[in-house]
Amino acid sequence: MSAEDNAKKGKGTVFVRMEVCKGCSYCIDFCPTHALDFSKEFNQKGYHFPVLNRAEDCTGCDLCGLFCPDFAIFGARWKDLDEKRQQAASQVEP
């Protein structure tokens, strides 16, 4: 999932590695703003993985990343991401 698809609706976003998700629903049930939902599709192992259906609600707090037992999801704030990107870009173009 590309981060640019969400077009920076909320304060942050989540990144999902759907191929390692086991569908335990911790991220979905414990999301403080209830921004995540189960996907309609299955992954390779036959689990439904989380998708960011209400991107405008996501604050990038990374609580999903803390709870995820499968290292499949993490959240980040746009502010931090932009800073990181600028740093990386300045390193690439001297």
Place this chain on the structure above:
Amino acid sequence: MSESLDLRLALAETELENPVLPYLRQDRIPHIWCPGCGIGSVVTSFAEAVRRSKLDRDKIAVVSGIGCTGRVAGYVDFDSMHTTHGRAIPVATGLHLANPDLKVVVFSGDGDLTGIGGNHFIHAARRNMNLTVICVNNFTYGMTGGQVTPTTPSGANASTTPYGNYEYPFSLPFLADAAGATYIARWTSLHSRNVTQSIEEALKHKGFSFVEVISPCTTLYLRRNRLGDGVDTLQYYQDNSILKHGADTRETAIDFQGKMLVGKFVERQKPTYLDAVNATCAKLIGDDYQLYGKTPPEKEAEKKAAAKGKKKAAK
């Protein structure tokens, strides 16, 4: 414009990886733990604690025994050792004594640490061996089929006690406190940030530090006892855990689906095993004895102190 966007996307793909992944052997992921198991959350907390503590990654060794939690040594990207059942602490003790510069972390389950290896656990705590022990307590032997462990609460159903457990369980913080551990904390897998903080403190603590993390076993313990799935258990942790720092460890027993105390119970300073060895040998041999197992900064500080003392004596 399009070039810069391409560059940004390329950067995005390289830099945006899960912050835990650098600490894992990625060729072994996905792991074997069941959906909803709490061990993965504890590994996330451990990785975060190591990142925050800024320890040298080559100076950390992870030792674990057999069992679901015993798999951790195979998944984390540190020097690690997967030992026989219950013998994680003896191996860790040997590692620590042979190379005192190493920070040895024992990562194991309740059955492995306090059932099979209970003797080793109490004696490492008694000697105040400089180890960090993280015990993921899921109240059952998960990998071997849900047998009863020393921590299974009375009345709970296990595959070896199908009519309910009639034994009295261990309370691990009380056991560790009575045996002489110098840092004891208990959390549940819901308290991720507290677990991170406790592991960070335990890594910095000098002496036997013990962090118990209560975690759901969805496939065996929860299913046999009809307690729902992992989400229900985390909800139960949220409703029934009582934060009490510095609580008397005699009050920390857990009844079946009862209230549980969480928090940092004990933190005190005591000479470690190597300190005691050094003190005894220095008393026997005198000034010629070279202290064993001091870290380089400690040795330098002692040299400086000795030099200062000599100068003062000369004056």
